Amino acid sequence: MDNAELLRKIRDDEPGAFEAFVDRFGDRIYGFGVRMCGEREDARDVAQDTLLQAYRSLKKLKHPEALRSWVFRVVSNACLMKRRKGNYQTNREIPLEDLMPGESEDFSAAIPDPAPGADEELVLSETREAVRAAIDLLPPHYRMVLMLRDMEHFSTREASEILDIPESTVKMRLHRARLMVRGELAGSEAGNGQR
Amino acid sequence: MTHHDHDRRECRSLFEQLSEYMDGELRESACSRFDEHFRDCPRCEQFVEQMRKAVRLVEGMPCPKLPDEVRRALLASAEALDDSANPS
Numbered sequence: 001m002d003n004a005e006l007l008r009k010i011r012d013d014e015p016g017a018f019e020a021f022v023d024r025f026g027d028r029i030y031g032f033g034v035r036m037c038g039e040r041e042d043a044r045d046v047a048q049d050t051l052l053q054a055y056r057s058l059k060k061l062k063h064p065e066a067l068r069s070w071v072f073r074v075v076s077n078a079c080l081m082k083r084r085k086g087n088y089q090t091n092r093e094i095p096l097e098d099l100m101p102g103e104s105e106d107f108s109a110a111i112p113d114p115a116p117g118a119d120e121e122l123v124l125s126e127t128r129e130a131v132r133a134a135i136d137l138l139p140p141h142y143r144m145v146l147m148l149r150d151m152e153h154f155s156t157r158e159a160s161e162i163l164d165i166p167e168s169t170v171k172m173r174l175h176r177a178r179l180m181v182r183g184e185l186a187g188s189e190a191g192n193g194q195r
Numbered sequence: 196m197t198h199h200d201h202d203r204r205e206c207r208s209l210f211e212q213l214s215e216y217m218d219g220e221l222r223e224s225a226c227s228r229f230d231e232h233f234r235d236c237p238r239c240e241q242f243v244e245q246m247r248k249a250v251r252l253v254e255g256m257p258c259p260k261l262p263d264e265v266r267r268a269l270l271a272s273a274e275a276l277d278d279s280a281n282p283s
Contacts (some may be wrong), residue, residue, distance in 0.1 A: 018273040026261035026269075034259050044265050051269055096211060107241035111248040131252045150253045156220065175214035182249040 004064035011059050021055055025068075028152065029075050035135060035147055036079040046082060050075045072152065073162045076144060091141040093172065099179040111185045134184035138177050145170055146177035205232055206239055217247060 001009075006024060009017040029050050033043035054074040061070055101107070112127045135143060148159040149170070156174075160167040209232055215221050216229050233240040 019270060022261070022266060022269055026266060027258050030261040030265070031258035043259075044262070047261060047265055048269055048272070052272060055273070100207070100210060101242065107238055107245055111245050111252070127252065128256060131256055135253065135256075146253065150250055151256060151258075153254075156218075171215060171220075175211075178214055178246060178250060178253075181253060182246050185249050185252065186245060 002064075003067040007058065007061065007064045007067055010055065018055055021058075022051055025054075025071050026051065029071065032072070032075050032147060032152070033079060036140065036144060037082050038136070042082050046075065046078045050078045053078075069154065069158050069162055072148065072154070076148075076162055079140075079144070092139075094139070094142075094176055094180075096176070099176060099183070101183070105186075107186075109186060111182070130185055131181070134181045137184060138180055142173050142177040142180065145173040146181070149174050150178075206236060209239065213243065213246060217243070217250065 001020060006017070006020055010021060026047065030043055030047040033046035033050075034040060037043050037046055050071070054071050057074075058067070058070070061067065112123060135146065138146065144163065145159060148154045148162060149156070154162065156167050156170050159170045159174075163170070209216075209229055212221060212225065216226060221229075229243075233243070
């Protein structure tokens with residue numbers, strides 16, 4: 001079922017429409033919540049609130065192609081609300097100079113290959129743990145942009161609409177987020193003898 | 196020119212646009228500037244390769260599954276809402 005068909009079922013209140021909606025977006029929204037809110041309990045709240053809120057208001061959505069963006073707009077706002085209730089952090093932008101690698105850093109060092117063979121499950125698991133930790137270390141406003149662009153594959157324009165920020169800000173935050181993740185992964189390799 | 200004596204200002208200038216270059220969001224002339232620079236600067240080329248790997252690793256992260264109990268609770272909430280909206 002494509003998004004147009006799903007939206008039609010939702011608008012027509014067809015039996016099973018909500019279940020189909022949860023099947024389509026449940027995992028992605030929960031995953032987004034886990035990575036943004038950190039704690040599983042908060043992620044559960046975000047998933048529940050978002051899916052119900054989004055579902056109720058989707059009936060007003062005119063364009064099926066905007067369905068996914070719309071859902072992520074709701075989930076991004078829900079995560080930001082959770083953040084505001086917790087520790088307050090300003091959306092300070094990190095100067096690019098602070099993220100430039102040092103003159104002596106060795107870039108020939110290997111970040112693990114993303115496509116290991118079946119006999120390298122342990123390496124894969126350790127790599128994923130390192131990536132997860134690197135993402136968790138990002139300031140939330142950078143993490144959100146990285147997730148929308150590199151995990152959910154929204155375009156720069158879509159991410160700017162979802163977050164209601166200029167495209168130039170999306171690009172700036174994405175670049176800084178990627179630089180920080182690279183820095184962490186290169187650093188995380190330094191201590192385990194794989195360099 | 197070797198990577199030891201080329202103009203480091205070019206490295207810094209390109210560093211700023213690296214993600215846009217990787218995402219194919221730059222004009223052709225700007226991309227050519229990167230490609231030309233990499234011919235003289237293996238360090239920058241290695242750095243871009245590390246960045247590409249980092250992005251591929253992020254892209255390849257598995258998505259956590261919505262826990263079954265949350266799914267069940269959601270479906271129950273939606274049913275309750277339907278019932279209150281359309282009492283029989």
